Amino acid sequence: MNTELLPALAADSRAADAARGTIEARHRRRLFHADLLVTVAWASVAAAVALWLADGGATVFSTLAGSFTALGIVAGLAGMDLVLLMLLLAARIPFINQTVGHDRALDFHRKLGKPSLYLLLAHGVLIAFGYGMAEGLDPVSEAVSLWVLVPDMCLAYISMALFIAVVITSLVAVRRRFPYEFWYAVHLLTYAAVATSLPHQFSVGGLFAEGTWQRWYWLAACFATGAALLHYRVLEPVIATFRHQLTVSRVVTVAPGVVSIEMHGLNLNELAGTGGRFFIWRFLARGLWWHPHPFSLSAEPLQFDAAGRGLLRITVRNLGKGSAQLAGLKPGTKVALEGPYGIFSTAARSRDNVVMIGAGIGITPLRALLESTPFTPGQATVILRGRSEQELYLGDEILDLARRRGATLFHLTGARSGRHADSWLPDHATDAGHRLTDYVPGIADADVYVCGPAAWARNVLMDARAAGVKEDQLHYERFDW
Incomplete structure (x- = not known):
């Protein structure tokens, strides 16, 4: 062996070890942050209920009417806490965005919609039953009485109507019938729903009375949520626009x-x-x-x-x-x-090897990812899919990058017929029995980035899972609404 090469080889080895250590440390940190977010979310709901109990809420369970009222209060507290969590998930807070990704944050946001609405509906119904039993009225009469006689209660009814409108328009089957701009305008009603729900919480029944821990908790939670939305959804974009x-x-x-x-x-x-x-x-x-x-x-x-x-x-x-x-x-x-x-970037890496698979216009982000993500020659594989070479957008640039950086590149072109609806490959490759492992034999030990049409991407991800790729190694981010 040429001894003059030994220092260079040792330096390359140290650099590779350092890069591997950085990737592993970043991956462990991201998993810890994800667990922390889940813990904080559940703890916030528990804290909302626990503070009410600590401020004497448990005594309300002494009668049947009081039990209905107490359960209604608990449902309202939990529902409102979930609403604030929904707003935080949609606030584009960097810590959340860089931990779970933009699309997953919005997915969790949507999933909390129905539970929060059900809890708020249960809050209204149980309160009407509890107050009605205590006053000798049926729930409907009690609800009307609350609307007419109790200050700020009309705002609570308006808030409930707005929440129902937002959740209904968020259903996939409903929102696909309207343009994005209409759905977005209706979705902004969430902020109006929260604003109109707050007054009765602080003015009715002494629930958040002066000097209680509950009052400080909810004031802090509402202020922090509003500040996060204002900063990250309004101020940051304005600052970025003027800065760049x-x-x-x-x-x-x-x-x-x-x-x-x-x-x-x-x-x-x-x-x-x-x-x-x-x-x-x-x-x-x-x-x-x-x-x-x-x-x-x-x-x-x-x-x-x-x-x-x-x-x-x-x-x-x-x-x-x-x-x-x-x-x-x-x-x-x-x-x-x-x-x-989003985290469709090197920040999501957990392995040394990387595989990038794109189709159609989804190829173009891979071009930037190939340019910026760190790897040594032989550690990256790029697979581009299109019906023809013309649909491999920026293909020449990607070919040049692959050559310069030492990445393996596949162009998979050809039509896909209905008989292979569950395949992401062209018909000729599917007929030959090809799978993802035929192109990347060691894919089980790689990070896999997939970008393309939703149905096609699902087939790629299914093939990757079958090849032994774990969920935390799969990176696919939706930009749809």
Whole structure:
């Protein structure tokens, strides 16, 4: 062996060990943070009920009417706590976003919708029964009496109606019937529902009386939630927009119905390493400024100088009226920016080896991920899927990156027929009995990034699981609403 090579080989080995240690430490930290979030969420519900009991709530159980009332109060406390958790999950808080990902946070947000509504409905019904039994009235008469005679109670009824409207419009079967903008406008009623629910909690029945721990708990919880929403949903995007001062430089046709939008701006060095993560873009042109677009970068920001001045790029496909209009953007159009969001990036890595699988426009985020994610030659495999070579968008750029970085690249083209509906491969590969392991034999010990149409991606993930890939090694993020 050439002894002159030994120091270089030792340095490479130390660098590889350090990179592996960093990946493992980051993965363990993310799992710990996920467990911490679950613990805090459950603890918040328990704390809400425990504080009420500590402030004398248990004494209400002394009679049958009191028991109904007490159960109603418990249901209301738990339901309201879940509503605040829902708002925090939708607030795009970096700690939550970087731990579970944007799409999973919103998935948990949606899953809490029905339980919170059921608890709030139970709160109203049980309270009506409890108060009615104590006053000798039926529940309906008691509900009417509360509406007419009790201050702030009418706001509670309005709040319930708003919660019901939000949950119903959030159902997949319902929201798919309306454009995104209509659903989004209705969803904003959540904030009105929370605002109208608060007054009766502090004014009716002395529940959160002055000097009680409950009062301080709920004041702190409501203030913290409101502050998080204001900061991360409003202030941060405004600050990012002014800080980066993005302006459209040009729009380049990549393929029929597909364009790359290049933008120049300031401090783009702060966005480096975000390959795979997505931003929400608003192009400040007539008819477009109000429409948010969730797109990933298709290339790492290109810096011109140390001040971070440079270019960044997204690649979009005509999938509807909103995205179709982007092909006509004029140079000089200002751009508002939110993000980056999600963990479809190197931050989610848990293994040395990495596999990237993309189809259609989902290939373009993989181009940026391939450019930014760390690996040594031979540790990365890229699989691009399309009906033809023309649908392998940015394929030439990806080929050049794969050659320079030492990644294995597969182009899988061809049609997929109905007889292979559960396959993500082209017909000729499926007929030959090919599976994911034929392209990546060691995939069970790799992180797998999948980006493409939802039904196709589900088939890829199913094949990966069958190959022994664990859930924490699978990275697929939805940008849909």
